[in-house]
Amino acid sequence: MREVAIVAFGQSVHVRDSAEISEVEMLMPVLHDVLAQTGLAARDIDFTCSGSSDYLAGRAFSFTMALDGVGAWPPVSESHVEMDGAWALYEAWVKILTGEADTALVYAYGKSSPGDLREVLTRQLDPYYVAPLWPDSVALAALQAQALIDAKLTDERELAGIAARSRADAESNPHAQLRGALPAGEPLVAPLRSGDCPPIGDGAAAVVLAAGDTARRLAARPAWIRGLDHRIEAHSLGVRDLTDSPSTRLAAQRAGAFEGPHGLKGRGGVPTVDTAELHAPFTSQEVVLRRALGLDAADGTVRINPSGGALAANPVMATGLIRLGEAAARIHRGASDRALAHATSGPCLQQNLVAVLEGE
Amino acid sequence: MSKEPVAVTGIGQTAHVAARRDVSLAGLVREAARRALDDAELTWADIEAVVIGKAPDFFEGVMMPELYLADALGAVGKPMLRVHTAGSVGGSTALVAANLVAARVHRTVLTLAFEKQSESNAMWGLSLPIPFQQPLLAGAGGFFAPHVRAYMRRTGAPDTIGSLVAYKDRRNALKNPYAHLHEEDITLEKVQASPMLWDPIRYSETCPSSDGACAMILTDRAGAARAPHPAAWVHGGAMRSEPTLFAGKDFVSPQAGKDCAADVYRQAGITDPRRQIDAVEMYVPFSWYEPMWLENLGFAAEGEGWKLTEAGVTALDGDLPVNPSGGVLSTNPIGASGMLRFAEAALQVRGRAGAHQVDGARRALGHAYGGGSQFFAMWLVGTDAPAT
Numbered sequence: 001m002r003e004v005a006i007v008a009f010g011q012s013v014h015v016r017d018s019a020e021i022s023e024v025e026m027l028m029p030v031l032h033d034v035l036a037q038t039g040l041a042a043r044d045i046d047f048t049c050s051g052s053s054d055y056l057a058g059r060a061f062s063f064t065m066a067l068d069g070v071g072a073w074p075p076v077s078e079s080h081v082e083m084d085g086a087w088a089l090y091e092a093w094v095k096i097l098t099g100e101a102d103t104a105l106v107y108a109y110g111k112s113s114p115g116d117l118r119e120v121l122t123r124q125l126d127p128y129y130v131a132p133l134w135p136d137s138v139a140l141a142a143l144q145a146q147a148l149i150d151a152k153l154t155d156e157r158e159l160a161g162i163a164a165r166s167r168a169d170a171e172s173n174p175h176a177q178l179r180g181a182l183p184a185g186e187p188l189v190a191p192l193r194s195g196d197c198p199p200i201g202d203g204a205a206a207v208v209l210a211a212g213d214t215a216r217r218l219a220a221r222p223a224w225i226r227g228l229d230h231r232i233e234a235h236s237l238g239v240r241d242l243t244d245s246p247s248t249r250l251a252a253q254r255a256g257a258f259e260g261p262h263g264l265k266g267r268g269g270v271p272t273v274d275t276a277e278l279h280a281p282f283t284s285q286e287v288v289l290r291r292a293l294g295l296d297a298a299d300g301t302v303r304i305n306p307s308g309g310a311l312a313a314n315p316v317m318a319t320g321l322i323r324l325g326e327a328a329a330r331i332h333r334g335a336s337d338r339a340l341a342h343a344t345s346g347p348c349l350q351q352n353l354v355a356v357l358e359g360e
Numbered sequence: 361m362s363k364e365p366v367a368v369t370g371i372g373q374t375a376h377v378a379a380r381r382d383v384s385l386a387g388l389v390r391e392a393a394r395r396a397l398d399d400a401e402l403t404w405a406d407i408e409a410v411v412i413g414k415a416p417d418f419f420e421g422v423m424m425p426e427l428y429l430a431d432a433l434g435a436v437g438k439p440m441l442r443v444h445t446a447g448s449v450g451g452s453t454a455l456v457a458a459n460l461v462a463a464r465v466h467r468t469v470l471t472l473a474f475e476k477q478s479e480s481n482a483m484w485g486l487s488l489p490i491p492f493q494q495p496l497l498a499g500a501g502g503f504f505a506p507h508v509r510a511y512m513r514r515t516g517a518p519d520t521i522g523s524l525v526a527y528k529d530r531r532n533a534l535k536n537p538y539a540h541l542h543e544e545d546i547t548l549e550k551v552q553a554s555p556m557l558w559d560p561i562r563y564s565e566t567c568p569s570s571d572g573a574c575a576m577i578l579t580d581r582a583g584a585a586r587a588p589h590p591a592a593w594v595h596g597g598a599m600r601s602e603p604t605l606f607a608g609k610d611f612v613s614p615q616a617g618k619d620c621a622a623d624v625y626r627q628a629g630i631t632d633p634r635r636q637i638d639a640v641e642m643y644v645p646f647s648w649y650e651p652m653w654l655e656n657l658g659f660a661a662e663g664e665g666w667k668l669t670e671a672g673v674t675a676l677d678g679d680l681p682v683n684p685s686g687g688v689l690s691t692n693p694i695g696a697s698g699m700l701r702f703a704e705a706a707l708q709v710r711g712r713a714g715a716h717q718v719d720g721a722r723r724a725l726g727h728a729y730g731g732g733s734q735f736f737a738m739w740l741v742g743t744d745a746p747a748t
Binding site: 001048053060061063064065067068072073074075076077078079080081082083087090094095097098099100120121123124125126127128131230231232234235236246247250346347350351 | 362363384385415416417418419420421422423424425426427428429430431435436437438439440441442443444445446452456459460462463464465479485486598599600601602603604606614615616619620623731732734735
């Protein structure tokens, strides 16, 4: 299989409300940033792919305006997924694997501020039986958290500890929306407190992918994609075990997360990485993901969400791509040799993507 | 770096009508997928990944419906991708699925596109206002009519051409059991007498609003060898995009369309599309786009496209049949319309197009476009496996 790497990553400063700027204005500095990191101009990019959702903008075809920010002239080879940008990266990775492209620009953005995010996300649900009840995203996550507590897989103290660790780690992340010590927070939807939930915010992210020697030319230490896989589960919450995430585990297996570096044999069910960037907007979801990925069995040798994760900044549709970018950036600067990055979509971790990234 | 050849071994589509009140969204997509599996004689277990596309989520009022549709499409435990590139999405979706096979990430992939327009209202789904941007001018027809005018002025095409296209496509649709419009009593005079909607576009020169879905099974060389019916082989595929509006944009013949076609022809070894391609399924939502795209796709010199239409070259029994299925003018489930073009091209080269089969079709082009004539997706399929 062709070698493909993330060679640059950029993101906006994530804020609660960016009403004063358009999506294009939010995106352009990030696009210029990643291109400048590689020395490439937009016209040098072989393939462009983005992730976003019309429902956040409240307008059909919202992504067509954002494309203008790329500089799509002369015409570009381009595609878009109505999903988190992590899946746009997946599409671009496949495109490079076919040999039709050597470089790709991937970006994602989400402005939650124009609407009420908790209500907007209810429109993702089964339109006939569930969406008419408007069960909001925090309430659904609370069901999952309560299921974990009932199964004695976690307790409110552990959840508060995850929140505290994430926000403390975000201290060193200049892009984070919430930073620093935070009390457990006010009760929101039992058993979740505000500290267990992500901030609502606006933001954008971009990465540049490149193949083989092109990647080596563009970056001092490319973050090689050793494996990349994603899986979806049933939609209905009633037919899933909310305390587990088999799709995450399967994607991780397929991505090689449990094998040794450079294809060596692993230790069976224990991830062979030093870093894990998990897309867990709720503290309780980190518990589910850690269990699915065997991270607890790694005895603390895996640094989880050093960026602060989604609890520090959650620009919907970009959050997953940021996990891939943060993991790659750690490899770029030598803080990690082998990292796992995870992205999720849908209510209660319905769909999950796992990438394994490695430095040389 | 060699690519795996990609074959289409299964094609399924639903009956298309204004409102499929007999099925849910899940029931609609399942109907098309089931038929594609039956055509390929495969089961859900044979499918490794699902790639789904549709036009804006506001058309049904469901945000990211792939989440809800995962069960209906047998995707649980599998990878599922959701593509959205405006009106070209049906084509783009098929190309993303084809790349999964070409890159040898998966061997057999189900790709599907749909629209159930009766769940909502497409015109208002496209007309949600946001500050500082022009709203689309009363639906797509208002946006495209001035560009048709520009084409007429530029080429001197007589104002009868649009009705010829509509009459031809609606008659072709009579041979297609899946087509939405079956106007048994249509005449050229009736098309010409239909009300003017957006001058010069008449009512009978516009596409309907349809509920429907289209699915295809894409597989590798080994999968094609096991297939019970002839495969269509992908010889080239490409996407191109350009901005909606900018100074100097040529709305009559966008550069992105020309570049996309050129890329597909280069991959497929086509040097003379007019002679080397036997059938074309192009995205013609308003009749005048047939002559316009004939030029944009290189089948006619600039200013000459309407002459092919007028001479009957694009008729089902013509030298270069265009939209033998009846096209978008007869069936328009927006998100699926592009994939229907790709699938109809594949049906033609598989020799399985039934009453609208073009005799001896060995190479066919499927074409889709979207947005403000800014997003393009095309593929060229053939009877024979591509030389590797």
